[in-house]
Amino acid sequence: MTVNDLGKILKTMYNNTPTGYQVANIHFFVVKYGEIILRNNYSVRDIIYASGLKQSYMTEVNKGIKLSKYVIPKS
Numbered sequence: 001m002t003v004n005d006l007g008k009i010l011k012t013m014y015n016n017t018p019t020g021y022q023v024a025n026i027h028f029f030v031v032k033y034g035e036i037i038l039r040n041n042y043s044v045r046d047i048i049y050a051s052g053l054k055q056s057y058m059t060e061v062n063k064g065i066k067l068s069k070y071v072i073p074k075s
Contacts, residue, residue, distance in 0.1 A: 007051040008050070009029065010026070010050075014029075014053060023057075026060040026061060027067060030065050031072075034065050034067075037068075044058050047061065
């Protein structure tokens with residue numbers, strides 16, 4: 001999976017989330033894909049850029065990366 005693939009997934013997850021849950025879904029995205037991001041040493045900035053979201057969401061992605069070390073998504 002590439003940075004562009006992750007960016008597209010993040011954009012889709014963000015856009016298809018009810019109002020008020022977008023930031024939580026950013027965290028969920030990173031919990032779900034954090035292992036891939038960490039294993040490939042992908043840049044958070046590059047993922048956000050590929051998603052087309054505001055650069056300020058880099059903070060939320062970084063929070064999600066920290067969560068991904070402790071949280072497992074439900075099936």
